[in-house]
Amino acid sequence: MVLTATGSDGLTVDGKPFSGEMRLGADTGPTDAARGALGDRRLVVLVREGVWGVRDFDPDSAARHRFPGIDATPYDARWAVPARFTPYAEDRTVRAPNADGREGGLGLVSGSAGNRRSSWPGSGSPFKGACGARVRCGPCSPTPPAG
Known part of the structure; x- marks a missing residue:
């Protein structure tokens, strides 16, 4: 830019x-x-x-x-379930509408809790989970010009 x-x-x-x-x-x-x-x-x-x-x-x-903030509740162990993160063999991307009217890509992260398996959108960038695992979701952003 x-x-x-x-x-x-x-x-x-x-x-x-x-x-x-x-x-x-x-x-x-x-x-x-x-x-x-x-x-x-x-x-x-x-x-x-x-x-x-x-x-x-x-x-x-x-x-x-x-803006009053976002309502949130304190951590409650009764809502926690033992789970194990199981990554897909390769990156997956789903398209979702953004607030600006454009459609963007979201990486998918999957996991299981007990006998239930679920997937949820990822952030599109690396993050470090509470267990210390590094997770990457979605495509990389293009390299910006030097500045």
Whole structure:
């Protein structure tokens, strides 16, 4: 992704005022580590299903302040069942609609609990399970341009 700005735009890259043109790769860390900013707003460069975009994290957003959070309950051992993760022999991908109207790929993870077997969507990226196993679901993202 190419960023073009003048000093009067008020953008910063890596914490310094930015003016000119620069190629940026996808931000891979937490929101606060995004290279681009406009005041307190973090501008996170991302790529999903080969489509590049910028996500604007505005800490002063009215919608953000109205959001009450997500209801969750504490851990309850009565809902836990012994299970064993059994990976597919090869990656599988299913297509699902995204909020932007596009259809995206989700990797599938399968497992079994007792005599029940189930599959659920994966994140499309590696993650480490509680047991310490590393799991990769779905296709890799394309390599971003150097930035």
